[in-house]
Amino acid sequence: MRTNFPLLPVLGAVSLAFAANAFAQEQVFKIGHTGPMSGPNAFAGKDNENGVRLAIEELNTKKITVAGKTLKFELQSEDDQCDPKAGVSVAQKLVDEGVKIVMGPYCSGVAIPASRIYSEGGAILSTVGSNPKVTMGGYKNLFRIIAGDDLIGGAMANYAAKNLKAKTVAVIDDRTAFGQGLAEEFIKEADKLGMKVLGREYTTDKATDFNAILTNLKGKKPDVIFFGGYTPQAAPMTRQMKQLGMSQKLLGGDAICTGEMGKLGGDAVTDTVYCAQGGAILDKVADGPAFKAKYKKRFNQDPDAYAASFYDQVMFIVQAMQKTGSLDAQKIGDELYKGSYKGIASTYAYDEKGNLKKAPITFYSFKGGAPVPLSTN
Known part of the structure; x- marks a missing residue:
């Protein structure tokens, strides 16, 4: 009697070949x-x-x-x-x-x-x-x-003038390509809006002590301070502002609109730090x-x-x-x-240079150590 058992290895080989x-x-x-x-x-x-x-x-x-x-x-x-x-x-x-x-x-x-x-x-x-x-x-x-910074920096200057009613500002940047570029764009728009820049200071993206800079700016009594730089500097800067008895708001761009800002800055950032970030409010x-x-x-x-x-x-x-x-x-x-x-x-569509054609910007402040969205333009 003939059986089909010899076919099993053949079927197995076919399966393996198909898988391969x-x-x-x-x-x-x-x-x-x-x-x-x-x-x-x-x-x-x-x-x-x-x-x-x-x-x-x-x-x-x-x-x-x-x-x-x-x-x-x-x-x-x-x-x-x-x-x-x-x-x-x-x-x-x-x-x-x-x-x-x-x-x-x-x-x-x-x-x-x-x-x-x-x-x-x-x-x-x-x-x-x-x-x-x-x-x-x-x-x-x-x-x-x-x-880009031209939009974020300009938007933050507009927010400072219209929402925070700032007439004067001091500017600090960390001399990085990001921080310096952001600060320059903020100043351009601030000038157009008639805000007066009372002082400009510089630091680095490795610094942690800002007391000398802040003490100098404290004497100039600006309405707000704009910082072009990153969270690891902005957080201790905010704490040191509080220690010096400074009541000004600290403004910045997307690099300080982070959860890490609250972790590093603690209670000092609440209702003090305002920032602009590209993108819509996820919630x-x-x-x-x-x-x-x-x-x-x-x-x-x-x-x-x-x-x-x-x-x-x-x-x-x-x-x-x-x-x-x-x-x-x-x-x-x-x-x-x-x-x-x-x-x-966002909706992603680019111009010939690779910039977003329509880039939403959201403004944030901080509550309980976390960034809280205020509005989007």
């Missing part, structure tokens, strides 16, 4: 991230990385297919230390390893020199570096996914609360300034891949320039 063929159709596609993963701004770098990671993990569950191949997205994250030299080194490493999509940098001082490396290497760069010079180098496939946009809940479930913390923006841009890039049916960076970049994407934090 399916695996062969899956292609690893790396998405790079560059930001400060160490040092005082590591909280921001990690938050941005988390936004990218969350997008990648969701995309992998959807089995995205481009050009007949199922993509397996992988994150390659590098520490640029918020340092221009390190940032250029990281850029060269990512380009040399063939990474064509890079998210970051966080710091303008890194984005400005590194953008040339990415452009020459044929990579798409999506950054929150807000200094206007970031998008003035003429490099293609460079996208700023938030408002007030359709998918914002769901994103916050999803982020917290995955990372056991709330999203900070730009996690949602990085998440959105990854989704926009993958949409462009699917529309073009290509993994070629130039074709994807061309689609980003002409297309648009309604994300969580």
